[in-house]
Amino acid sequence: MQVFRAALKAFFRHPIYLLIYVVLLSCMGVFMGMSMNDAPSDEYLEWPRVAVVDRDGQELSQGLRAFVLDQGEAVEVHDSERALQDAVMQELASYILIIPKGFSADFARAAATGAKMPEVQVIISSQSMDVTMMDSLVDEYLGVARTYTVALADASQSEVVARTNTAMAHTANVSVVQTTDAPPLSNAFLVYLQFEGYTILLSIAVCSAVVISRFGREEMHRRVAASPVPQLSVNLQIAAACLVIMLACWAFVCVLGLVAFGGRIAGVAAPVVAAALAALLCYSLFGLAFGFLVGQMTDNELVMNAVSNITGLVISFLGGVWISLDLVGEPIVTIAKFTPVYYYNGAIKAALDPAGGGFTSEALANMGIVCLFALVVFCIGLAISGIRAGRMGVWNGSSTKQLSHPAA
Amino acid sequence: MAIVEVRNLVKRYGEVLALDHFNLQIEEGEIFGLLGPNGSGKTTSINCLLQLLTYDKGDILLFGEPMRPNSYDIKRRIGVVPQDVAVFDELSVRENIDYFCGLYVSDGARRRALVDEAIEFVGLRDYTKFRPRKLSGGLKRRLNIACGIVHKPDLIFFDEPTVAVDPQSRNAILGGIQRLNAEGATVVYTSHYMEEVEQICSRIMIMDRGESLACGTKDDLVRMVSTGEKVEVEAPDLPGGTLEALGALPFVRRISHDGTSIHLLCDNGPHNLATILGVLQERAVVFGRVYSEPPTLNDVFLEITGKELRD
Structure with a gap:
């Protein structure tokens, strides 16, 4: 266990890495998580100020006009280009619906023949939830009207409008029911875990790379290889030390998270939290494999830190730590799918899913993919190690290359 | 008894022939000097002897036994002092020596005694708690030597141990090697400082381009050449x-x-x-x-x- 002990000693003689990468970054994750509000929102949807310009004047257009004005705060706007512009610019109306001339007739014709439905014009002052909601209601109104037009072929337009108004008047009663088993999960804890993906990757990668590189220096390698300790034993002891470092980092992040967010996840079932932390453990394995790869490539600490930091930042960006993936383009999301952080996020979201989290098949599948990423990176590290040994002509007990002993 | 025996060793680095049917025989109790310019094959031959490098052809016997990568009983009797200082910057002088001793000796009490002895031997008593980066070049070299000899090996390879050290440290190192030899260790010493080899080695091999050009005592070598007084x-x-x-x-x-x-x-x-x-x-x-x-x-x-x- 001499190598194992020396590896851990070497690691603990770098307290600055522990302080910066493990403690400070984890604390940053806590602050980020705490900035999220888990309490139910007191905000309610305000209805927009709406205006309707009916250039058609038929029963369907009038019915639509009445419906829209009924859904929001009605505002009168003259049907002129200047007036419409002023209304939008001065935010007199946030949603203006313009029904073009002949719309009702075109609507009936299109419904009867199956042709493309005519469109109404919409002018909005700013895209907000209430405006989006209003737009959606208009689409729904026209969709219902079309259904009645098709279904009641002989019905008059007034009858279609009446039935549509009746249908649109129906609402579903919705209420939030809090159950004892699965209360709403903490968004703060989720954000914390997302950020800790960055912390874990960076801290484990740098710390394990430092340890691995210490033993990987050519002279050190030769000195140890000349000793009676089998190379396999040396490698296993180094691996065990790195594993301990990985588990220590993971445990620290977990304990810190549980302490900081204990109140917010107090009612969450234990398997749900355990699954989320297991996902973090899988991601830690990727960090370890990445550290092994970096440790094989260089023994320069500056380069190790640079590579780990840059990779950590890029991967974290692709994982949505800095900007939500919902706000980035499809190409970025596609690229993110080739990184383990995407599946790590998938795993923790599935694990903390209020609709049934824990060790679900989705969570486990994502964890499995993260582990596969770790395996691939580890194999690349092994290949680099083998190539280096081959170039030096070094007999490397950890590689598959065997010494070709003519005398043997 | 021949402690080291090498027959027709061939080692290539791609197209470069590093050792060309190299032969070597070192008797027990010798301080054997391997002398040659840089790139002559000194370090390569030692690395092959220690099974740290693959080789293309040849036989290597240490202590009369064929040497293999997994000849751990033989390796236990060997000490290596590499050309570059190979110690952990994170560990203290004592921890470094203890680490390398631990690769050979598992018994804690015996290890402590050996570590103390090695520290005394190389004169690092006042520096046991120092980290290597706090040591001067000469002290680092002495630490490097202590790590290689701490387990009291029967055969010690010194690969240019006095490179870039001051004359005082050099004399201390050479004196130490002679003391180790007097205590029974066979020493293989590589250098390109001829005065060192002349000073401590009982037999000398001059090699170049992977070949042994001449081998014998200093007087033997002098007799071989026509250069006179x-x-x-x-x-x-x-x-x-x-x-x-x-x-x-x-x-x-x-x-x-x-x-x-x-x-x-x-x-x-x-x-x-x-x-x-x-x-x-x-x-x-x-x-x-x-x-x-x-x-x-x-x-x-x-x-x-x-x-x-x-x-």
């Missing part, structure tokens, strides 16, 4: 015919006068200097200081390899 006599004023008279001596191979001194290159012989001075006295030549230098290992090396030491 160099004599210099301070004599500014020479009567006519003096140089011719000296040049006519049968053992004088070359003679010159630079205005202040006569320089003679002679064949090896027991009475060269007396004969030369006799000729000068016969001719009433007034002379001052007289130098006589027998052939050095450097002369041997230059004649055998035909070149200056590289680097």
Whole structure:
């Protein structure tokens, strides 16, 4: 266990890495998580100020006009280009619906023949939830009207409008029911875990790379290889030390998270939290494999830190730590799918899913993919190690290359 | 008994032939010097001996047993002091020595005693808690040596251990190697400092381009080459015919006068200097200081390899 002990000693003689990468970054994750509000929102949807310009004047257009004005705060706007512009610019109306001339007739014709439905014009002052909601209601109104037009072929337009108004008047009663088993999960804890993906990757990668590189220096390698300790034993002891470092980092992040967010996840079932932390453990394995790869490539600490930091930042960006993936383009999301952080996020979201989290098949599948990423990176590290040994002509007990002993 | 025996060792680095049918035999209790310019194959041969490098052909026997990568019983009896200081910057002097000792000795009590002994041996008693980066170059070299010899090996390989150290540390290192040898260790010492090899080695091999060019004691090597004694006599004023008279001596191979001194290159012989001075006295030549230098290992090396030491 001499190598194992020396590896851990070497690691603990770098307290600055522990302080910066493990403690400070984890604390940053806590602050980020705490900035999220888990309490139910007191905000309610305000209805927009709406205006309707009916250039058609038929029963369907009038019915639509009445419906829209009924859904929001009605505002009168003259049907002129200047007036419409002023209304939008001065935010007199946030949603203006313009029904073009002949719309009702075109609507009936299109419904009867199956042709493309005519469109109404919409002018909005700013895209907000209430405006989006209003737009959606208009689409729904026209969709219902079309259904009645098709279904009641002989019905008059007034009858279609009446039935549509009746249908649109129906609402579903919705209420939030809090159950004892699965209360709403903490968004703060989720954000914390997302950020800790960055912390874990960076801290484990740098710390394990430092340890691995210490033993990987050519002279050190030769000195140890000349000793009676089998190379396999040396490698296993180094691996065990790195594993301990990985588990220590993971445990620290977990304990810190549980302490900081204990109140917010107090009612969450234990398997749900355990699954989320297991996902973090899988991601830690990727960090370890990445550290092994970096440790094989260089023994320069500056380069190790640079590579780990840059990779950590890029991967974290692709994982949505800095900007939500919902706000980035499809190409970025596609690229993110080739990184383990995407599946790590998938795993923790599935694990903390209020609709049934824990060790679900989705969570486990994502964890499995993260582990596969770790395996691939580890194999690349092994290949680099083998190539280096081959170039030096070094007999490397950890590689598959065997010494070709003519005398043997 | 031959502690080290190498037969027809061939090692290639791609197209480069690093060891060309290299043969070596080292007897128990020797300090054996491997002398050669950089790139001559000294370190490669040691690495092959220790099974740290693959090789293409040849047999290696240590302590009479074939050496294999997994010959752990043989490796237990070997100490290695590599060319570059190979220690952990994060560990203290004592921790470093203890770590390398632990690779060979598992018993804690015995290890502590050995570590203490090694620390005393290399004179690092006052630095046991220092980290290597706080040590001077010479102290680092001594730490490197302590790590290699702490387990009291029977066979120790020193690969250029005095590179970039001050004269005091160098003398301490060479003295230490002689003490280790006196305590029973067989030593293989590689260097390109000829005076060191001359000072401590009982036998010397001169190698270049992966080949053994000559091997024997220093006297054996000197006898192998034609370079002889160099004599210099301070004599500014020479009567006519003096140089011719000296040049006519049968053992004088070359003679010159630079205005202040006569320089003679002679064949090896027991009475060269007396004969030369006799000729000068016969001719009433007034002379001052007289130098006589027998052939050095450097002369041997230059004649055998035909070149200056590289680097």
